[in-house]
Amino acid sequence: MIIRKKFKFEGAHIVRNCSTKRCKTSIHGHSYEVEVFFTSNKLDNGYMVLDFGLTKKHIKNIIDSFDHAYSLWSQETDEFKNFFKTNSLRWIEMPVSPSAEIYSLMFLKFIDHILKNTSFFNGEGDVKVSSVRVHETKTGYAEAFRDDMDSIELDIKKVVFSDEVVNEWKNKNELLKILSM
Numbered sequence: 164m165i166i167r168k169k170f171k172f173e174g175a176h177i178v179r180n181c182s183t184k185r186c187k188t189s190i191h192g193h194s195y196e197v198e199v200f201f202t203s204n205k206l207d208n209g210y211m212v213l214d215f216g217l218t219k220k221h222i223k224n225i226i227d228s229f230d231h232a233y234s235l236w237s238q239e240t241d242e243f244k245n246f247f248k249t250n251s252l253r254w255i256e257m258p259v260s261p262s263a264e265i266y267s268l269m270f271l272k273f274i275d276h277i278l279k280n281t282s283f284f285n286g287e288g289d290v291k292v293s294s295v296r297v298h299e300t301k302t303g304y305a306e307a308f309r310d311d312m313d314s315i316e317l318d319i320k321k322v323v324f325s326d327e328v329v330n331e332w333k334n335k336n337e338l339l340k341i342l343s344m
């Protein structure tokens with residue numbers, strides 16, 4: 164059985180080295196929709212794969228981190244990076260350029276890590292994230308599956324959230340502990 168929970172964020176970026184000129188040369192934003200798909204080998208005591216409510220804790224925090232935020236590629240120049248870090252409170256620095264493909268793979272990895280390091284107490288089975296679909300526009304999305312997990316090097320421990328982003332996390336200390344595992 165598979166369930167899906169939808170999240171959204173309003174984010175800004177540049178995707179360097181892509182083919183589309185506007186996309187690679189100018190800061191622009193999207194109203195992203197993120198669909199997260201979960202599977203399990205059994206249903207919990209409420210006959211659910213995973214109560215949707217439980218996804219609104221740490222998983223929602225991670226995706227919402229990118230809301231009203233600039234996704235900053237770590238290979239930008241120091242001048243460019245410093246500009247964002249000194250003039251905008253909400254930013255995320257990431258080791259790979261923020262295409263829709265990368266958002267979907269990165270969220271898949273974060274959610275997989277969170278699920279592996281979270282205990283559930285209502286008879287849940289082996290709950291796994293099976294894929295993450297990131298709609299960048301009304302017409303285009305990317306979807307990352309578990310088989311894609313090692314397709315490119317993307318270490319989530321190298322993703323840096325600005326202080327403002329972290330300080331807005333609900334259950335901040337719990338999530339920081341999970342991310343440090």
Ligand SMILES: Nc1nc2c(c(=O)[nH]1)N=C([C@H](O)[C@H](O)COP(=O)(O)OP(=O)(O)OP(=O)(O)O)CN2
Binds near residue numbers: 191
């Ligand atoms: N495979 C990908 N292609 C493109 C990505 C991406 O992440 N993965 N990103 C972009 C740009 O960010 C761009 O802003 C979105 O491109 P596009 O879908 O062409 O946007 P439009 O609104 O112009 O498209 P419509 O056809 O008008 O809906 C580019 N490509």
